[in-house]
Amino acid sequence: MDFLTIAMPKGRIFEEAAELMKSAGFQLPEEMEDSRKLIVEVPEENIRFILSKPMDVPVYVEHGVADIGVAGKDVLLEQNRSVMELLDLEISYCYLATAGLPNTQMNDVAPRIATKYPVIATSFYKEKGEQVEIIGLNGSIELAPMIGLADRIVDIVSTGRTLKENGLVEYEKIADITSRLIANPVAYRLKQQRILDLTKRLRQAVEEADV
Ligand SMILES: Nc1ncnc2c1ncn2[C@@H]1O[C@H](COP(=O)(O)OP(=O)(O)OP(=O)(O)O)[C@@H](O)[C@H]1O
């Protein structure tokens, strides 16, 4: 039988996703947690993991080189790819929010918004009827208002520590974020039984983690 290929995000989400897989009864090899290998096979489960940057998981799944994957809802909202969302894994919770220097208004004429999430930021301000200029950054977003590059940022907040330590405040919450199990629609049809079985096992693990 074909391997089921699962795209797993390296970094923050990896550990919690791996824990969830383990509680769902999947044997994950040690090497997966502590090596630089990017493809890890688990022949006993007929599964193959590919380890990618979190932002790239939906790319592999949309193109069908991974059948399923684990992706943050933030990434899914930003990229709007042709993938199916099968399950809220309820891990890696954080939220998207706007933030800036305290007690400041946005510039009336051309407010500038710094973010790693240009699509989400654009649609958020569009819905509010505010015209803004988006400044795309790749990280350390909190710097932007501090050094006068932007009036506001749109970024992830988790503990709130980064905002606090940099003297910024949150203005509006945009969306709650957790990681999701996603699937390629064609793979979902062709490998339906295996994908449904895996989803069921993961759903049970999520429910057990809830109690
Ligand atoms: N505090 C947080 N900051 C950023 N992402 C978080 C946080 N908490 C949970 N997440 C989730 O983790 C994902 C990002 O994971 P990670 O930080 O490993 O990737 P990344 O942003 O590509 O990092 P880097 O570019 O620094 O490697 C986000 O898409 C989001 O769903």
Ligand SMILES: O=P(O)(O)OC[C@H]1O[C@H](OP(=O)(O)OP(=O)(O)O)[C@H](O)[C@@H]1O
């Ligand atoms: O509320 P907190 O718990 O402080 O977490 C939020 C911070 O974490 C993320 O940055 P990350 O660590 O991924 O670094 P980056 O600036 O390179 O994106 C995010 O972009 C915030 O800056």
